[in-house]
Each structure stands twice: as structure tokens, then as C-alpha cells.
Amino acid sequence: MGSPTTDNDSSSARKAHVAEMRRAEQARRRRLRGLTVAASAVVVAGLVAGAVFVVKARSDDGGKKAAAAASATDDTKNAGTGPKSAAGGQWATGADGVRTWKGPLARNHVTTPVTYPMRPPVGGDHNPVWADCNGTVYTKPVKDEMAVHSLEHGAVWVTYTDRAAKSDVAALAARVKATPYTLMSPYADQSAPLVLSAWGHQLSVRAADDPAVDTFFATYVQGAQTPEPGASCSSGMMQ
Incomplete structure (x- = not known):
């Protein structure tokens, strides 16, 4: 049968080990949260950039079409020069x-x-x-x-x-x-x-x-x- 001192030492060691494991787990979770936040920021930035590109492309295309429509005139009867x-x-x-x-x-x-x-x-x-x-x-x-x-x-x-x-x-x-x-x-x-x-x-x-x-x-x-x-x-x- 072990002595009280030895039992106390073993119990303290186990508690210390458990506490260390908890700290390590908490640190791991903090790192994961940081990585998730960073990845989300990258994805959001990519989506925003893509949306801006699409909107700009559509705007440019619409402007070209509008310009072409504005410069064109009816030719069902007239045969003048120009578009x-x-x-x-x-x-x-x-x-x-x-x-x-x-x-x-x-x-x-x-x-x-x-x-x-x-x-x-x-x-x-x-x-x-x-x-x-x-x-x-x-x-x-x-x-x-x-x-x-x-x-x-x-x-x-x-x-x-x-x-x-x-x-x-x-x-x-x-x-x-x-x-x-x-x-x-x-x-x-x-x-x-x-x-x-x-x-x-x-x-x-x-x-x-x-x-x-x-x-x-x-x-x-x-x-x-x-x-x-x-x-x-x-x-x-x-x-």
C-alpha cells in the first residue's frame, strides 16, 4: 500500500497533465478559428472582386451596345453613307x-x-x-x-x-x-x-x-x- 505522499504526488501529476492537455486543446482551437476566419476573408474578397468584375464587364458591354444603338440610323429607305x-x-x-x-x-x-x-x-x-x-x-x-x-x-x-x-x-x-x-x-x-x-x-x-x-x-x-x-x-x- 502506497504512502499518502506518493498518492498525492501522482494525483497532482495527473491534474497537471490534464490541465496541460486542456491548454493545448484550447490553443489548437484558437489556431483553427484564426485559420477559418482568414480563409473566409479570402473567399469573401474573391467573391467581391468577381462581382465587381462581372458588373464592370456588363456595364462596359451595355455602354458599347448603347453607343452602337445611338449611332445607328434607320436605313429602310435611305442609302446614305455611314453605319x-x-x-x-x-x-x-x-x-x-x-x-x-x-x-x-x-x-x-x-x-x-x-x-x-x-x-x-x-x-x-x-x-x-x-x-x-x-x-x-x-x-x-x-x-x-x-x-x-x-x-x-x-x-x-x-x-x-x-x-x-x-x-x-x-x-x-x-x-x-x-x-x-x-x-x-x-x-x-x-x-x-x-x-x-x-x-x-x-x-x-x-x-x-x-x-x-x-x-x-x-x-x-x-x-x-x-x-x-x-x-x-x-x-x-x-x-
Whole structure:
């Protein structure tokens, strides 16, 4: 049987050991709390930074869209220079005067009339039947929906109003008759007397001898813009 002194010493040692373990556990918990707080701060900072970036990006994008919308003008009837907007797209005018439509041009076949955002139209949904475009000169207006189908095949469409000089109309008609994948027709509702159109592209010219006519024909008759290169331009609708 041990002495009272020895028992007291053992009890004191155990208490000291337990107290030390408690202090160590408390210190460990304090460290964990510190690490958790630090990690939370990092996460929160990251979330805040991400939110600021997203908001700024949206703000910048919205500002660009607003600026583009403010600078665009209606071009359903006018054919002036500079960017023009209409129904989901806008014109971009090149240094050569050729306007390129920056917007969607659908290619669905429809049997109902189509409202185009530009006149003459340079693309979009169209009639299943194309207007004959094998160097064909029409003396009466051609349906937009059929002429657009011709443009899809890579044709250049020459249109003119009664304000065009008869000599220019005759010269362009001769040019069209000698050029496969072209067609020509009167078009009252256009702003310029003489207009050349291809899929997604358009040019107003002052006269038939304008050098831009040759360049437009060379570039866009079965040009790179053609959605269906090699498709027939014969056996289409004649009127």
C-alpha cells in the first residue's frame, strides 16, 4: 500500500497533465478559428472582386451596345453613307463605297411575303423559286423574295428608278446580258437611281461608266459571299 505522499504526488501529476492537455486543446482551437476566419476573408474578397468584375464587364458591354444603338440610323429607305441600322442589323460602309450588312440574313424558303430591313434586299428568307439570273434583263419589277434567292446563288442584281438616265439603264442592261449570274429590273422604292446588290452587299453608283461597277461585278458575281456557289441561275421565274 502506497504512502499518502506518493498518492498525492501522482494525483497532482495527473491534474497537471490534464490541465496541460486542456491548454493545448484550447490553443489548437484558437489556431483553427484564426485559420477559418482568414480563409473566409479570402473567399469573401474573391467573391467581391468577381462581382465587381462581372458588373464592370456588363456595364462596359451595355455602354458599347448603347453607343452602337445611338449611332445607328434607320436605313429602310435611305442609302446614305455611314453605319445604318434596321431590324437586327446595320450597314457598314467600306472605303470603296460598298455597304456590307452586319446582321443576320436568314436563308429559309417561304411562300409568304417577306419584310426586309433594306431596299433592295440583300439577303434573308426567300421564295423557293429564284428569279432567272442568267444575264436576264426584266422590264417590270421582280418579286423581292425571288431576287433574294438569286443573290443566294451568287448573282448580282442591278436595279434602277425612273430617275436614272436612259443611257445608263441601256448600258447596264447590255452589261447584264453579257454576264451570267446577273439580273436587272426596275425598282421604284430605292433611294439611289442606280443600285448594285449581292448577298450581304450593296453599292449605289452615279452612272453606268463608274469604275466601281466593274469592280463590283468582278468581286461579287459568284463571289466569296455566295451562300450557294455554283447553284443554277437558269430555269428560274421569268416574271
